[in-house]
Structures are given as C-alpha cells and as structure tokens.
Amino acid sequence: MxxxxxxxxxxxxxxxxxxxxxxxxxxxxxxxxxxxSHNSVSILIYNTDLNSLIMVKQFRLPVYMKNGDGYTLELCAGLCDKDKPNIEIAKEEVLEECGYDVDVKNIQRITSTWASVGSSAANQEIFYVEVDESMKISDGGGIDDEDIETVLIPADEVYEKIFDETAVLTPGAKFAMLWWIYNKVDKLGSC
Incomplete structure (x- = not known):
C-alpha cells in the first residue's frame, strides 16, 4: 500500500x-x-508540397548546462496551461511556432506518453497534421521571447536523423518520426 x-x-x-x-x-x-509541471501537446507536421517533416529548433537552458550547446530539434509543442481541449492547443502551437493555419479536423491524435517519470511525470499528447504551402500565413517563430526556428527534414533523411547523435532530439520526436515512417511513408508514396 x-x-x-x-x-x-x-x-x-x-x-x-x-x-x-x-x-x-x-x-x-x-x-x-x-x-x-504542466502536461503538453506536440505535433508532428508533414509538409506535402516540400515532402518534408517540419521540426522546431530552439535553445533549452537545461540542455546547454549539460552539453554546452543547448539547441534541440523537437516537434512543434506547447504546454496545456489553457482551459481548452488539447487539440485546440495543438492548432495554436502549429500557427505560433511554424506559421501554418490548420483545421482541427485535420489533426490526428497519435498517442500520449509520459516523460521525466522520475521527476515530474508530465504527460504529452502527440498529434500529426499534414500541411501545404497554401496554409502558411506567417513565419512562425513562437510568441513573446520564444526564439524558435523551423527546420525541414526531407522525407528521405528522416530515418537517419532519428539516429543522428549530433542532433539533440527529444524522445517524443524520435517516436513520432518512427511512427510516421511506419504509418505514413508507404501511404504517401514518398521516400
């Protein structure tokens, strides 16, 4: 007990x-x-026009304190600190961080996962959405003092990127990228 x-x-x-x-x-x-800590959402974004995944690069102080660089490659993500459904938060984050205006009906839930189980046990709900360049309405980059850069990972480089130890990728990003390879690549006819 x-x-x-x-x-x-x-x-x-x-x-x-x-x-x-x-x-x-x-x-x-x-x-x-x-x-x-708050729970969060993350979104794996596939750009159909560019045949690439869209990730975000940002500075993370705790990583800097460990590796002296601090830049990570992550899924578009945000905290669940608003009184609204997680899928709505996901839509907002795609616009704020990456500049694409997506319809919530096109956002697909992949799964949820627990992170930092020994210290904070935060739950992250992972989503997937496809975009094209007609949906891009801003440069993204985040809000307030966020300094977010969007990074394209061409479809034929996704698998290699997952195992590239020179890039600091979050576990959720690696999982989502593997999910994408397994569930979407053959169906999209890419790679």
Missing part, C-alpha cells in the same frame, strides 16, 4: 514547482523530490 503523508513546497516558479514528498511505500517510510 502507498500513502502520501506530507508534501512540502521547496520552490515555485512560473512553470515548475519543486516539492518534497514523504510517503509510506508498503510499510517503509520514503522521501522523494517531485517537480510539478
């Missing part, structure tokens, strides 16, 4: 809250640090 006995807040920021949790775990008293 598991029972939480006490939670202390150690620190609170704009997006994260660090907690110290005391709990009984099958008769043993335990303590763990937990970082509370």
């Amino acid at each position: 598991i029972k939480i006995t006490k939670i202390n807040t150690l620190g609170k920021g704009r997006f994260l809250e660090l907690k110290e949790v005391f709990f009984d775990y099958f008769g043993k008293k335990r303590r763990w640090e937990v970082c509370s």
